[in-house]
Amino acid sequence: MVSEYLEQPTEGTPAEVTGSAQPTVIECRSAWVKYGDNPAVKDVTLDFPAKQVTSLIGPSGCGKSTLLRSFNRMNDFIPGIKIEGQILYHGRDLYGREVDPVEVRRRIGMVFQKPNPFPKSIFQNIVWGPMINGLAPRSGRKAWQQELVQRCLEGAALWDEVKDRLHESGLSLSGGQQQRLCIARALAMDPEVILMDEPCSALDPRSTLRIEDLIDELRTRFTIIIVTHNMQQAARVSDLTAFLYEGNLVEHGPTQKIFTNPDQKQTEEYITGRFG
């Protein structure tokens, strides 16, 4: 029932500000996120259009990770967290009473700051999510799993490196490979949205580049929201950029414009490295 609720197609409002022709997938309406009485995100109104890469940038503590984690209800586990205003997914309130957070996370995948593969085999890392969610068919399960693993690893540009060692531990991979395994694991759930919380901050420049190439390949199939500290990265990978400062949304728009001709002086100062 909950899944039907989330599945019902609704007319997406075209994102007026961003000028994107794509329908909106996630929409913040005066969203506040508070830890107890401390607001981390203040009155943010922001649209995330489908099949676009949006980056959230801003100095440490500006609330960008907190905002990202409220899109798949990852903040639910923090005691004292409060969400005010509205965060909508296809026009439906993600925090509505009838919404099952588990269902939300099946549709909105996440990649974390530090690669966090399960201490299991590469194969098991990928099939675990679909298996517990009952996505596997009753018969021909083995072939289905193998096909899934290959498809996801290819999707994450990791297949060629690991195809001969699928049953080795995911922890035996290098940091960059582990992060691509985590992306492959997220792909296995076939989500609509992938949230990435500084996915390259623990990686070396080479691995970072590979992840960025990967994001470029994924953009046609998924809606991607990426939090990043690295402004060059935001400029390289994203279509849209939102700049947050001390919990407030300062400016958002096409990445090109934000990085060449921002409206706000604060944005310009941040992207030119004057502070942050």
Next chain:
Amino acid sequence: MRALHPGQPWPPTRTDRLFRMLIWSFAAGLLVLCALILWVLVSHSWPALQRFGPSFLWQTTWDPVAEQFGALPFIYGTLLTAAIALAVSVPLSLGAAIFLAELAPTWLRTPFSFVIELLAAIPSIIYGLWGLFVLVPLLKPVQAFLIEHCSWIPLFRGSPYGTGNLAAGLILAIMITPIITAISRDVILAVPRAIREAAYALGATRWETIRGPVLHYGRAGILGAVLLALGRALGETMAVTMVIGNSTKISASLFDPGYTMASLLANEFTEAVGETYVSVLLEIGLILFVLTIVVNALARLLLWKVTRDAGEAMKE
């Protein structure tokens, strides 16, 4: 004061050296103590070792008057009661540990943990008395029912005495529950948040997350806890002696009385006369000592492996 030069090791003062020697001697003392225990056991059981040889381990007769001795009934009883204890205690303790680590409201965690750890502090004679006066009378009707209706299973044959292998196993289960619970709770709490978040982000429920990645991550630590508890169950004496019934007959039934190595020593040591009898009892002690050492070494090894693996995972 001596001058210190860069690159030169700091010369230890006399107090440093004295302190180091003192600490070393304490540590070495423990090893010496352990070696002495082993030496006493071996040297005193030497006559029995020579006379009966390895067949002592599988002989079943125990007749001190005729000087016929076999250790099998006691090895069997020790292993059987420990197995019953683990079978009952492991699910119970794991459930309690998961509850304490994951589900209990914060205000309940500390008092609940405290009460469970308090169980470990109760003297074993108290457990024995409780077993004799509370558990055994409770078991009698249950046993009578099972004998009447399920006696086609060899485990449920015999007479409903109350005392016996089952009562001993259950008492042991209660005694080792705090050990497994406390360590497993710590192991579960030590599972990194990143692992849980990875599972939740894939649409796993809380239960799926615990059952899958969390327990998988902590599996070696939990196994270590179980083995530590097994060590305790193998060596526990007083409570078992009071409820096991002390019979040297080997029986497959849970309800029949049995005997463990530890309770044999407790019961017969004061009555043992003659060199062979005493020597045989000490050989029983030696077997028990070796068994518990092996189990504990296994536990340490597993716990060490866990911390090492966790360390490797952190390096990345």
